[in-house]
Amino acid sequence: MAYLNPGEPQKRLKLFVGIVTVIALLFVGRLFYTQVIDAERLNTISSDQRSVPRTLPAIRGTIYDAEGKVLAKTVMRYDINVAPSKVAEFTRTLNDQDVQVTVDQAAGEMASALSMTKAAVLKKITGTGEYAQVKKRVDAAAYRQIKDLKIPWVYTDAIADRLYPNGAVAGNIVGFVNAEGIGVAGIEQMYDKCLAGVSGQETFETGADGIKIPESTVTITEAVPGRDVHLTINADLQYYAQQVMASTVSYLRGDWGSATIIDIKTGRILAAAEAPTVDPNAPEKSKSEDRGARIFQQAFEPGSTLKTITAAIAIEEGKATPETKVTVPYSWPLPGVNYNITDSHVHPTEQLTTTGILRDSSNTGIAQIGGLVDYKIRRAYLDKFGLGSKTSIGFPGEHSGLLNTLENWDGIKRWVSTFGQGVSVTPIQSAMMYQALGNGGVLLEPTLTDGCADENGKYATAPVKAGKQVVSAATAESTLLMLEKVVEHGGIGHYGAVPGYRIGAKTGTAQITDPATGRYGSLHAVSYIGLGPIEDAQFVVAVTVYKSRTISNSFGVAGPFKKIMQQTLRTYRVPPSTTKSPNIAEEW
Amino acid sequence: MSTARLSQRSVQPQQRVNLRALPAMGAARANRSAMVFLAICVAAIAVLNLCIHIMTSNAVYELADLQAQKRELTTNAQILSEQVDSLSSQQNLADSAQKLGMIANANPVFLRISDQTVLGQPKAALDTSGRVASNLIPNAALTERTGDISSMVASSGASATAAVVAETVVSYGGQIAASPTR
Incomplete structure (x- = not known):
């Protein structure tokens, strides 16, 4: 081994520099390997160890009524959890003084904040586990109270939840979401893609104290918030109609009731009230059959409300006028089939016009009027009026109703369909038939929403689509004038009259098939569908109660119709009528 | 013996010292100044780094505090909003x-x-x-009612x-x- 002579500092320095250089090169090499060659792998490992991934939830869009009232919105709810293994006495600083809080005392405070009993809270927090849920999804006020208690072994999880501030008002239409926040009924389901938005994701790094390291956030995907949906429903009118229907169904002890209000000129659905119905805040509290929208989903034989359409078809085809004279017996044999039809009450043979037939809602009379038109043509008109077809709304679970094919229209069906048997309609179809009559014979597509707003919340009112001329304007006007006589002089019809306004309407007491026997049962679907004001028809109100038990005819719904029509005219500031109905012969 | 040894040393020729010229004193002083300046710079950078780090840390805690305040205010806003919703239902x-x-x-x-x-x-x-x-x-969200009617x-x-x-x-x-x- 060679030793440097102490007298050779230059050489010693060179050797030292050489060694340092080699070491430095080794470090540089290692650094290069770490920073460049193996950087990605190490970064991943490092990131996995320190990074906290977080889902950026997309806030679900809001559902508004036509006036901008919120019907559904997203709020934060909080799960209140504890770690039972850590439940113990603790010290709370109160007014700069330390106060010892026992478990029993803390449980009592929690119970008060969470509207629970102390025993229930104690049961939840006792144990050895690391997790126990004391209460799910409490509101912000309860969350605040819990936080203020400063209990060290209580922790909370924030969860986005859906709030329906007006409860069951339009609950049948708005629908609800499931536990995962996915729309499963009504508009929530129909517009789920629009409302839901897209969740994003970010990661950030935390220090040993769990606090986020600044500038460490990496947004992997941005959350795209859900967009809003605006309904055509007027929540105030909807509430009023629901109040009336809840009261009516209760009084009539019916299975259910519905009230539909349509803006005749636009086809916009202003109210779609039902009773009983669902509170989307707590759908589990409603029966399963009450969680939908029967206005779209329930079809039934319309009964006498279809007589209006039979008369309009006969007038349109030039086979009858409002004053066509008909001899109307109590019982009438159907031509070509061995079957007699009767009116609902015994009466001597009467001499009525088409208008008188509608006024008295005579089965034997309307069958004769309907018989003036070939059944194939009549069926084609019913098809044009929208029977047997779903509306263009596409509401989830919508029923098309039933309009049998020509081949299935046997001898009896050809006749009984003149007074609303052998066909079935949904409440929205019933209302829209009358919308066409009020709109100069032009059937519009019903509208329930103005669609999905853009990302800035802007939306455009849904345009009124060109309708379908199902009967001429003259026929529609003649029909309205006949309906006005139903309200003026009808035995039940006049109970729906609205003081100060010219109203036209038709009653209906439809039989309901008993599935057990396959025959008509003793209960009825009672309806009252009307328009007003007749001189410039603006609104259709269609009221139905299914299986009314205390009143078996449409008298049970005439009063509710009147109230809802009154409220509708008042809501939209429609001035009272200034004209009078023309004279039309009802008898001869 | 001792005398002989002394006399022997005295006759040995003196060994020549290997001498070389030292760098000038002025240059060494300049190098030292550079090193001192470098050290001061490094120390200053370290101190600056420490200050920035302290400031950043403070900012982090301030940020955390502000975020907590924001959460509180958001909660307040939500409580009030739900009260308004309930009262205006x-x-x-x-x-x-x-x-x-x-x-x-x-x-x-x-x-x-x-x-x-x-x-x-x-x-x-x-x-x-x-x-x-x-x-x-029904309205399960009706938690707040107009009082004192x-x-x-x-x-x-x-x-x-x-x-x-x-x-x-x-x-x-x-x-x-x-x-x-x-």
């Missing part, structure tokens, strides 16, 4: 209106400005059939109307007409 308004004895007039009257014509027949809003009913529509009613002298408060929307006579429809 139709159910609460209907209940409050009913408690105040308010009546919906079933006979609206309009004044047409153009020709100063009164449309409709004015009637007092006494028709009980038009009275606002007690709420029948009774004192307002009492102070306005409206307590006399309490007897009719229980009226429902739909009322029927005892007579049920036979149906002419089918």
